[in-house]
Amino acid sequence: MVRLYAGPVPAGEEGRVDRSGERARARGRPELWLPVLVVVVNVMAGVVSGWLFWRAGLEAGILAHSFAHVTAAVIWTVVSV
Known part of the structure; x- marks a missing residue:
């Protein structure tokens, strides 16, 4: 665990x-809210990345996915201080 x-x-x-x-x-x-929040945020980021991949190509999808990781890391750093 x-x-x-x-x-x-x-x-x-x-x-x-x-x-x-x-x-x-x-x-x-x-608590229950944490895994629910993680799933909801991942679904939203996945939908945006997938839509960009579908409309603008692989590079746009990869950049959106990377930007989501960077944004999450910055938010996590700010919140955990």
Whole structure:
């Protein structure tokens, strides 16, 4: 299993259960919104890249795909700071 949160669990928080998902986050399990967000964003980027490939050729599709990766990396860097 891939852990998204590698930090220690705060003292007193080991077995706490609440409805906000803190126990899942403390154990390193992602909430449901994360995989849904990843799938939705990948579908949108794939549709744009595919449409560009269909209309403008392979180079446009490759550039759009690369631009999507660069944009995601920049956003991830800004958000994780």
